[in-house]
Amino acid sequence: MADYELPEANRYSQDDEWVREEDGGLFRVGITDYAQQQLGDVVFVEFPDVGAKFDAGQAFGVIESVKAVSDLFIPIGGEIIEVNTALEEAPETVNEDCYGAGWLVAIRPQDGAQVDALMNATAYAAHVAERDD
Numbered sequence: 001m002a003d004y005e006l007p008e009a010n011r012y013s014q015d016d017e018w019v020r021e022e023d024g025g026l027f028r029v030g031i032t033d034y035a036q037q038q039l040g041d042v043v044f045v046e047f048p049d050v051g052a053k054f055d056a057g058q059a060f061g062v063i064e065s066v067k068a069v070s071d072l073f074i075p076i077g078g079e080i081i082e083v084n085t086a087l088e089e090a091p092e093t094v095n096e097d098c099y100g101a102g103w104l105v106a107i108r109p110q111d112g113a114q115v116d117a118l119m120n121a122t123a124y125a126a127h128v129a130e131r132d133d
Helices: 033-039 121-132
Strands: 017-021 027-031 042-046 059-065 069-073 078-083 105-109
Touching: 027 033
Parallel strands: none
Antiparallel strands: 017 027, 027 105, 042 059, 059 069, 078 105
8 A cells, every 4th residue: 555645535646736615615726645745844835826827737936945846737727716825934735734824825616516526645646656667
């Protein structure tokens, strides 16, 4: 079994982002535990503006670690409603709690059905295993 956490309630993208529905029809987005482990110590996160609109798969920001600078890709299209400004002062929170306090953005989806097209935890684990072989 994998040595990273994969909450069953989340959906996952091929780009290593997770999505979780919140109250009020909003969705939180972050990077997976696998992704934060691959990146190493996160030192900076660049966010989009609140109100910006993105199509699924579009780059919406940048995450920088001691090892790499990587684009962040939005798993579902929609409007950015909130960004996690706490990460500006404490980007390491992504490493410490990627599914909780280390979330990146909240989005109001254009089409909720896009979430259904994302992988569940089992499919994402298989996706990661294929890449690691």
